[in-house]
Amino acid sequence: MSWKEKWQKWKSYATLDKHLLERLINIAEDERELEDSFYKDLTFGTGGMRGILGPGTNRMNVYTVRKAVEGLSLYLEENVVDAKGKGVAIAYDSRYMSQAFAIEAARVLGAHGIRAYVFESLRPTPLLSFAVRHLKAAAGIMITASHNPPEYNGFKVYNEDGGQVPLKEAAAIIEKVNQVQDELKVNAEDQKKLEENGLLQWVGEEVDTAYLAQLKTIQKQENSENNLTIVFTPLHGTAYNLVMKGLDQIGFTNVHVVEEQAKPDPEFSTVSSPNPEEHQAFEMAIDLGKKVNADILIGTDPDADRLGIAVKDGNGSYQVLSGNQLGTLLLDYTLSHTDEIERENGKLVKTIVTTEMGKAVATHYGVDTIDTLTGFKFIGEKIKQFESTNDKFLFGYEESYGYLIGDFVRDKDAVQAAVAASKLANYWKKQDKTLLEALDILYKEHGFYLEGMKSLTLKGKDGAEQIAKIMQDIRNHPFETLGGLRVVAIEDYETSLRTVPADNSSEEIALPKENVMKFILENDVWVCFRPSGTEPKIKSYFGVKTTSKESSQTLLDHIQAEVEQRMDQILKDK
Structure with a gap:
């Protein structure tokens, strides 16, 4: 019809x-x-x-x-x-x-x-x-x-x-x-x-009660002094009750809620986007944080599967951490508080567009890393597979603010993450350090990893055609260099082939087929392209690593600019 x-x-x-x-x-x-x-x-x-x-x-x-x-x-x-x-x-x-x-x-x-x-x-x-x-x-x-x-x-x-x-x-x-x-x-x-x-x-609440009992099991240290001051916003969504009860049952009582955002609201009337990935979503939390001198600000998206946090910087302001940064901090905290025997056969599971810093941290603790396609369903699928092997799930995360510590849930869980992030911040506060200072310690130990993501929205029937055009052009005319670095491998997840341009050799990628292109460059740098499965967008992901924060930012900026220029040209060409 x-x-x-x-x-x-x-x-x-x-x-x-x-x-x-x-x-x-x-x-x-x-x-x-x-x-x-x-x-x-x-x-x-x-x-x-x-x-x-x-x-x-x-x-x-x-x-x-x-x-x-x-x-x-x-x-x-x-x-x-x-x-x-x-x-x-x-x-x-x-x-x-x-x-x-x-x-x-x-x-x-x-x-x-x-x-x-x-x-x-x-x-x-x-x-x-x-x-x-x-x-x-x-x-x-x-x-x-x-x-x-x-x-x-x-x-x-x-x-x-x-x-x-x-x-x-x-x-x-x-x-x-x-x-x-x-x-x-x-x-x-x-x-x-x-x-x-x-x-x-x-x-009713009987399932909530059972969940909260399981939530206690993800603690990685005994209850001790919890003198952390927390600001929490559920961004008009579903997280209020479980997050507040979860924090309370492990001793975090100094929690200040952004009341204007505490009640469910389908219009999400106080934010332009109810997304903790967006810094504007934290504006009201930051205002409250300054009033109460909060150590950490936590925000959940409407269905409470994603968590964003903001922490104090050295100037008395608050800085929103990226999903990669928070995920790596949570990973390091989790593994450092897990006994060496428990880490045996342990696995970190992350997606192909999540920072490679996670792999470096996991390797430091003797834990293997498994990469999956983008989407937490693939991480959940791996956890299920571990039930029939000797492998143990220790942590899972993706760059888009999704984390999982306890496998009693099989999807990303912002309630778990809110509790874990509070324990994390409390641990570092006892050592007179903010989470930004903790992150600097990890950078100095593992390298200055920096990531970025650019999202291009193209709505409707015409937009879908334009997204397909961009992916086809990148696939047919792959990058040879970016940011002055040579492409050393091309991963096409639609054909399941990893190609090395230097000798034109190829090997199979042991992951399901998906319309994704990833370019691996020299010096642990990478770029990945994928159309969103849930929104009218094409997303470009970037990961760099250098010896300093400044040089990583400069390299990231150059690569992002080259990619944007290429996309603009593809859309202009008829």
């Missing part, structure tokens, strides 16, 4: 949701908006789907959610033993329509006789991961768009291990979703009927 035929079908559907129908009427004269709403089906990818709220097959709404859950239900019936008895855990964040989508998911599952365990109020993503394992459910659904703008929502799927579904499972679920011919006609059972027959069960 053409987009116009799909539009007409929705517009004339007798029982179309009245709010969606209103919106369709309002945009009836905006052909560009209508086309973007209907020109394709909202992509159900390897981690689920994410999109703008509104009517249409390319939007997040009750019908596209029902279609996704219908496909998941069909998959579970065929592939998971006793899926109906085990049920599906469902959680949701503070966004528009999140609770409604959670209930719609339960209604579709119920139509298949599959029990749904739905949280009675909003919860963080890592708690959903934990809940799947705790309840021994067949799968999990998280309604969230993470740190996307307010007009977005999303749908993430977890398997019975509590991890985001790996590629093979995802492909099978996607196949089932794509078999659903008409999203408007998916059967959804009556909510009250499901509650009466036990197919919709509401979950």
Whole structure:
């Protein structure tokens, strides 16, 4: 069907949701908006789907959610033993329509006789991961768009291990979703009927309590003097209760909350982006931090799977650490407080775009490093594999502010990270050092690693074509030098080949195929390109290492400028 035929079908559907129908009427004269709403089906990818709220097959709404859950239900019936008895855990964040989508998911599952365990109020993503394992459910659904703008929502799927579904499972679920011919006609059972027959069960604080008990197990030192002053902002999301309880139960009581950002708010009205990767998200926390003389500021994104922190610099101001910096500090703290015997067969798991400084730190402690593709689902998948080997998971992280210490959760966990970062800061404070000073110690020991990321947003159908054009050009005409350094290896994850230009030799990359290009340069420098799987962006990642902070910054600036110039030229060329 053409987009116009799909539009007409929705517009004339007798029982179309009245709010969606209103919106369709309002945009009836905006052909560009209508086309973007209907020109394709909202992509159900390897981690689920994410999109703008509104009517249409390319939007997040009750019908596209029902279609996704219908496909998941069909998959579970065929592939998971006793899926109906085990049920599906469902959680949701503070966004528009999140609770409604959670209930719609339960209604579709119920139509298949599959029990749904739905949280009675909003919860963080890592708690959903934990809940799947705790309840021994067949799968999990998280309604969230993470740190996307307010007009977005999303749908993430977890398997019975509590991890985001790996590629093979995802492909099978996607196949089932794509078999659903008409999203408007998916059967959804009556909510009250499901509650009466036990197919919709509401979950209260019992899972929170079990999670908090596990949270105590990630401590890497005994409770002692906790004289740290903390400022915390949940950025209008889901983290408030668990973070506050988690800090309190290990003795951190001097915690000041940014009250204006403590309550859930789907508009995220006090920030331009509810993303702790963005420094502007910390503006109110910094103001409060100065008033109370805080040692550390911590901020979580709306679904509480990412954590950002800011720490004092030498001038009395606060500096936001990068995900690579915080991850490396947490890694060093974790390994230094882990007995040598426990470190045997231990593994650090990180992504291919995460700093190589982590590998240097892990090697220092005799711990091996495993690289995965970008996305925490691959780290969760590795943890599952370790259960059948002698390997032990010790720490996992990615540059985009995602960390995991205790494997009772199988996704990145900002609640764990908030507690661990507070312990970390408290440890260094006792030695009269800030985290910036602690970072300098690591730089002097392992080298001055510095990373950067540039994100180019190209929205809509035209944007998707431009992103494809950039990747094709980089693949067909690879860089030979960058920043005056020679490219010594090219890793194309779409073809799974690592090529050495000097002798044109190649070897296979033992990772799943993905549309990613990585260039390894001399002196431990690298650049990587990948389209985002959840946003209309192409991301460029950079990593350098030199003998000083200044020279690392200079080299990073030169390489980033060259890459930007190349991208601008690709977009200009017809």
